[in-house]
């Protein structure tokens with residue numbers, strides 16, 4: 001069993017794109033792998049945020065992951081700030097990472113562009129992410145394409161560390177899911193569905209009520225032709241709807257495409273809306289149960305942190321020794 005690690009930020013409300021692009025793969029691999037999943041609350045502090053909301057968002061994100069099917073008996077789900085090794089290893093890796101390589105990170109350039117003041121935390125975001133991964137000897141890291149450069153940095157830091165201090169850290173491999181899983185914005189189907197979209201029109205939140213889901217799908221932007229066909233280049237809207245239908249009904253895309261080849265756009269939209277509503281119903285029910293019992297949720301996260309810490313204690317002992325720190329008597 002490969003040790004797998006991935007993280008998700010407790011920001012925004014998670015949408016169908018998050019689920020189909022990442023969360024469902026996490027759920028699907030929790031048995032095959034020794035999987036650790038982390039709500040990365042420390043990463044959420046790198047941009048201006050509201051402290052009154054952070055804890056609640058962290059809980060809600062964890063509840064959503066459980067509602068989506070992560071099972072604490074089969075994987076380790078925990079909150080980043082509950083395990084101090086993440087920040088400790090970040091410092092040690094800060095002394096291995098260079099200013100030049102962090103300055104080149106495209107996400108840093110994008111997020112800092114035009115800002116009046118940029119925190120050191122934002123600059124150091126990729127080192128914290130490297131620490132997340134390396135503190136667990138993770139072999140595989142499932143992430144979206146936008147995190148490829150950060151993962152490359154984590155690999156570089158592990159290799160450099162091992163070169164400088166002797167073999168200590170496991171060098172992780174990326175596990176980028178197939179691009180076919182990309183769910184597009186309903187209003188602008190050439191752009192990825194995203195929490196930071198200009199308008200929420202094109203997004204389906206995992207906790208959106210059925211009426212809203214139906215409304216959004218019925219007003220999805222399509223094209224002026226009438227044929228239902230999978231062709232993302234010339235028919236991005238229709239292709240996205242077919243993709244969503246296939247994913248939420250767990251059927252192969254070609255089957256879905258063949259079945260709906262003759263129908264009108266209106267019928268297709270209503271079919272997709274019904275499928276998405278039916279798909280979200282059990283997730284939303286489980287979410288409400290979890291949200292109603294925060295003590296139970298907190299206990300599950302506490303147990304997850306303990307399992308996580310059992311691993312980092314060993315890795316950090318190795319790291320401390322390698323870099324030459326005096327052992328505490």
Ligand code: TRP
Nearest residue numbers: 005006007008009040129132143
């Ligand atoms: N930066 C990742 C994202 O925005 C989240 C993340 C933090 C992560 N630490 C990680 C992903 C470690 C994988 C492994 O999606």
